[in-house]
Structures are given as structure tokens and as C-alpha cells.
Amino acid sequence: MPLSIFFLLLLLCLHSIVPPPLHAALALPGGLCLPMFLSVSDANLAFCVQEKQSCDYSKIFMSRKSTVTFQLRFIRLCCCIYLIGRDDSRRLASHFLTERELTCAGYYINCGASQEETTGGIQWIPDEGFINVGNVSKIGTPDIVPILATVRYFPDESARKYCYSIPVGRGAKYLIRSTYYYGGFDGGEKPPVFDQIIDGTKWSTVNTTENYASGLTAYYEIVVAAQGRTLSFCLARNNQTTSSPFISALELVSLEDSMYNGTDFTKYALSTVARHSFGYGGEIVSYPDDPFNRYWEAFTDSNPYVECHSNVTPSEFWNLPPATVFQRALTTSRGKKLAVQWPPVTLPSAAYYVALYFQDNRTPSPFSWRVFDVAVDGREFYKGLNVSAEGVMVYGTQWSLSGKVEIAMTPSSDSPVGPVINAGEILQIVPFGEKTITRDVITMEEFARNLKNPPPDWRGDPCLPRxxxxxxxSCSQSGSIRIVGL
Incomplete structure (x- = not known):
């Protein structure tokens, strides 16, 4: 047995007895800003939790945070974390930020780029600090936006996956968006098809063929909670892959604890299906209107739209929607049902998180209210919803849907005006969370760092997906996922 393998197996045995020490990589500014208590010790970083009203997590909720009677607000210490190399030069750059400023925290990674680039008020950084495999290529499309001008691609067919490794806060919630623009970087005419993996769970299959044929960019989104201090985002070949997987950009944005609550993020993630601003016909609403850079696409149909004459306060809603999406709404006349075919895709049979946003569009007054029932796919979603100029959000945490879906709003007999709807989000619930046991992962990662040329797929979860x-x-086939041999 090679000596290196012997010592590795010895380390695995020791880790099964002795808990591993806590390691923290705090270094260069420009990375993810994580909220923390003002007291920070060398061995422990205690993350700040904002107290909110407790909820009975049943099927449906109507939520306005104005009902919260007690709320802690902290000035937070922002530690800027950046992936660093194996050298011992580690610098901590920290400064005080307000809660509002922290909402912009995130990694915005321009894959294949060689320098930083600022686009739309967001600073994009090169990806070389987060991945050590793959090649880079420039896209020849004229006048292309900077974050689509380069790609990282992975021609090595022997590797089982190609992984980015990103430092995160344990238990923190993130929106992850991967962006793809093929651009014929490899001289081909058709983009490859391949899989996306997060922390050992296959998330989705990337197929940008239709988008590229229409000259469009494709993006995929998911909301996850970090189970450890690093998060792996991987691409992998499947039986449909005929050329090199690639990626244009990768975003990881820190979300507030209240956002998309009611979901058990220790077991599930939320994969975005649609996010729309109803009655709006302009460009995508994103940062800076939405400080979390969520994409709210325009949605119009045969229903009339109205302009709204009062502003909402985003912080009064659990999901913190941008005020911009309340500026217009779909509606109908008094006494008539408002029916909206949404989302504009055919849904696979699954459970979904559904959030709908409403606001009375009239100038605030004692008469600026409307009452109606909301049904989703023919089933009661909320009965007797009273919508005022302040706005309201109604959401269901596990709603079984399939095929084409209709959102129907039926007014009460005494409502002075017809129903109205401003925006909606629907995210598919994805089983998540199974990982290789932590001490085995730590041992293998340390072993890989000490190899001169580790295999290119030795990043991400060592055992999963299988x-x-x-x-x-070699990994165990039942019970806790463990490494049993090399």
C-alpha cells in the first residue's frame, strides 16, 4: 500500500474518533459579506439572527411584517470573505455596515474573465480563485455584455464533475444563479446538454439550445441554505452531453432570514420556475430595484392593467419584493373574476412554493380596499383577501401543481372594485441535504490539498451524487454516507 494512502486511511480513522477543529478562511475584501455579532472570537463566528414573528407553518399564509410586535435590529459587522490559496497570508478586512447595505452581499463571478468588471452597479470578479480546472474562451459576438464575453469550459471527459468551491456562512440562505451563453465558443452550432450539482445533489439539467437559437441567454436559479462553511457548485456530463460543458457567470447572493420562510431548508431547496411583474411590459426588474438581484420578468396578457398611485414598503413583506413590481397590476372591472394563466410554462407534477403580491392601486383613502377570493389551479388559496394600498403577500409553502395553471380571483359581492394582482413567484421544492459525513470530507479535502496533481474532479462532495x-x-451504499476505500 502506498504510504500516502496509509496515512489517509489513518486520518479517516482518527476523524471518526476526534471531532475536527473549526477552520475559518477570512481574507481579501471583495467577497461575500456575512452579518455577524459585534463580538468575534478566533474560534467561533456567531452569526446575527433577526428576531421575527413565529409562524404556524401550515399551507397558506397572508403576511405583512407590520404585524410583528418585536423585532431586533443590529448594526452588523461585515466580514469580507474571499477564497484564498494555500499560502499563509490571510488578512481580515472588516467594517460596519447597516442592515440595508448588507442586503447587497454576494459573490458575482464572471467565469473565464481575467479582471474585475462593473456592470449595472455590480462588481463582477474573475473565477480563478474558486475553481482549478477547465479552460477559458472568449465569445466573438459583437457588443456582447462583459459578463457574457467569456466562458469557462471543461473538455476533460475523464473527470466526473467540475466544481466551484465557495466560502459561505453555515446555515445562511443564498440565491444561486448560473448563467449560460454558448456563443459557439468551441466552433460548434449547438450547445451541449449537461447537469448542475450543488453540494452533492443534482439540481437540474442545463439545455440552452432553444435560448441560443433565439439569441438569448439562459439562466437557472435556486435558493439553498448552506450546510457547511463551503458550498460546491458543479457541472457534470450526462448521457446527452456531446461536447464540453461550460458556464458564463455564477452568482451567490445572501438572503435575509425571513425570505421564503416556511420551507425546511435542511431538507429542501427552492428552484425558481417563474418570477413576474404583472401588467409590466418593460425590461427585467433586478438590481438595484431588487437589492438581492432577483429577476422579475415582465408579464402581460389580455387582462387590462392599471397604474398604482401609492408606494409600498418592501421591508413590510417577508420576501422583501422590490417596490417597482407594485407600480402596475392586472385587474378587471367590478364584479368580474380575474383569471391569469400563470406561470407561462407547463409544470411537472411536483410540490411548489407559491407567493402572490397584491396592492390596491388607488390613492389611499377609507375606500381604497378590495376583497376577493384567490384560487390556484381550481383550489382555494386564500378566502376573503382584503387588499389595501399598503399591499399584501399571500404564499403557500407546499402546493401540488402540474400542467398549465390558472390563478383565479373572484370578488366579493360588496367589493367596490374588481380584483387586482401585481406580481408572483413560483419555485419548485427540491429534496436536498444528503451529504458525505463532514469529517470524511474534511480529511479528503486536506489530502487533496497535499497532492501535487490531484484528480480534476476532487472537489465538491466526494461521494455524491453517486x-x-x-x-x-469508494463510498458506503447505505446509512450515513462515508468513504470506505481508495
Whole structure:
């Protein structure tokens, strides 16, 4: 047995007895800003939690945070974290930020780029600090936006996956968006098809063929909670892959604790299906209107739209929607049902998180209210919803849907005006959370760092998904996921 393998197996045995020490990588500014208590010790970073009203997490909720009677607000210490190399030069850059300023925290990674680039008020950084495999290529499309001008692609067919490793806050909630623009970087005419993996769970299959044929960019989104201090985002070949997987950009945005609550993020993630601003016909609403850079696409149909004459306060809603999406709404006349075919895609049979946003569009007065029932796919979603100029959000945490879906709003007999709807989000619930046991992962990562040329797929979860485990690594087939051999 090679000596290195012997010592690795010895380390695995020791880690099964002795808990691993806590490691923290705090270094260069420009990375993810994480909220923390003002007291920070060398061995522990205690993350700040904002107290909010407790909820009975049943099926449906009507939510306005104005009902909260007690809310802690902290000035937070922002530690800027950046992935660093193996050298011992580690610098901590920290400064005080307000809660509002922290909402912009995130990694905005321009894949294949060689320098930082600022676009739309967001600073994009090169990806070389987060991944050590793959090649880079420039896109020849004229006048293309900077974050689509380069790609990182992965021609090595022997590797089982190609992974980015990103430092995160344990238990913190993130929106992850991957963006793809093929641009014929490899001289081909058709983009490859491949899988996306997060922390050992296959998330989705990337197929940008239709988008590229229409000259469009494709993006995929998911909301996850970090289970450890690093998060892995991987691409992997599947039986449809005929050329090199690639990626144009990768975003990881820190979300507030209240956002998309009611979901058990220790077991599930939320994959975005649609996010629309109803009655709006302009460009995508994103940052800076939405400080979390969520994409709210325009949605219009045969229903009339109205302009809204009062502003909402985004912080009064759990999901913190941008005020911009309340500026217009779909409506109908008094006494008539408002029916909206949404989302504009055919849904696979699954459970979904559905959030709908409403606001009375008239100038605030004692008469600026409207009452109606809301049904989703023919089933009661909320009965007797009273919508005022302040706005309201109604959401369901696990709603079984399939096929084409209709949102129907039926007015009460005494409502002075017809129903109205401003915006909506729908996210598919994805089972999540199974990972290789932590002490085995730490041991293998340390072993890989000490190899001169580790296999290119030795990043991410060593055992999961099983068909994309690390080359040469054998894992247990039942119970806790453990490494059992090399």
C-alpha cells in the first residue's frame, strides 16, 4: 500500500474518533459579506439572527411584517470573505455596515474573465480563485455584455464533475444563479446538454439550445441554505452531453432570514420556475430595484392593467419584493373574476412554493380596499383577501401543481372594485441535504490539498451524487454516507 494512502486511511480513522477543529478562511475584501455579532472570537463566528414573528407553518399564509410586535435590529459587522490559496497570508478586512447595505452581499463571478468588471452597479470578479480546472474562451459576438464575453469550459471527459468551491456562512440562505451563453465558443452550432450539482445533489439539467437559437441567454436559479462553511457548485456530463460543458457567470447572493420562510431548508431547496411583474411590459426588474438581484420578468396578457398611485414598503413583506413590481397590476372591472394563466410554462407534477403580491392601486383613502377570493389551479388559496394600498403577500409553502395553471380571483359581492394582482413567484421544492459525513470530507479535502496533481474532479462532495463521486473513491451504499476505500 502506498504510504500516502496509509496515512489517509489513518486520518479517516482518527476523524471518526476526534471531532475536527473549526477552520475559518477570512481574507481579501471583495467577497461575500456575512452579518455577524459585534463580538468575534478566533474560534467561533456567531452569526446575527433577526428576531421575527413565529409562524404556524401550515399551507397558506397572508403576511405583512407590520404585524410583528418585536423585532431586533443590529448594526452588523461585515466580514469580507474571499477564497484564498494555500499560502499563509490571510488578512481580515472588516467594517460596519447597516442592515440595508448588507442586503447587497454576494459573490458575482464572471467565469473565464481575467479582471474585475462593473456592470449595472455590480462588481463582477474573475473565477480563478474558486475553481482549478477547465479552460477559458472568449465569445466573438459583437457588443456582447462583459459578463457574457467569456466562458469557462471543461473538455476533460475523464473527470466526473467540475466544481466551484465557495466560502459561505453555515446555515445562511443564498440565491444561486448560473448563467449560460454558448456563443459557439468551441466552433460548434449547438450547445451541449449537461447537469448542475450543488453540494452533492443534482439540481437540474442545463439545455440552452432553444435560448441560443433565439439569441438569448439562459439562466437557472435556486435558493439553498448552506450546510457547511463551503458550498460546491458543479457541472457534470450526462448521457446527452456531446461536447464540453461550460458556464458564463455564477452568482451567490445572501438572503435575509425571513425570505421564503416556511420551507425546511435542511431538507429542501427552492428552484425558481417563474418570477413576474404583472401588467409590466418593460425590461427585467433586478438590481438595484431588487437589492438581492432577483429577476422579475415582465408579464402581460389580455387582462387590462392599471397604474398604482401609492408606494409600498418592501421591508413590510417577508420576501422583501422590490417596490417597482407594485407600480402596475392586472385587474378587471367590478364584479368580474380575474383569471391569469400563470406561470407561462407547463409544470411537472411536483410540490411548489407559491407567493402572490397584491396592492390596491388607488390613492389611499377609507375606500381604497378590495376583497376577493384567490384560487390556484381550481383550489382555494386564500378566502376573503382584503387588499389595501399598503399591499399584501399571500404564499403557500407546499402546493401540488402540474400542467398549465390558472390563478383565479373572484370578488366579493360588496367589493367596490374588481380584483387586482401585481406580481408572483413560483419555485419548485427540491429534496436536498444528503451529504458525505463532514469529517470524511474534511480529511479528503486536506489530502487533496497535499497532492501535487490531484484528480480534476476532487472537489465538491466526494461521494455524491453517486454517479459523480470522486475518481478512485469508494463510498458506503447505505446509512450515513462515508468513504470506505481508495
Amino acid at each position: 454517479q459523480h463521486s470522486w475518481t478512485g473513491v
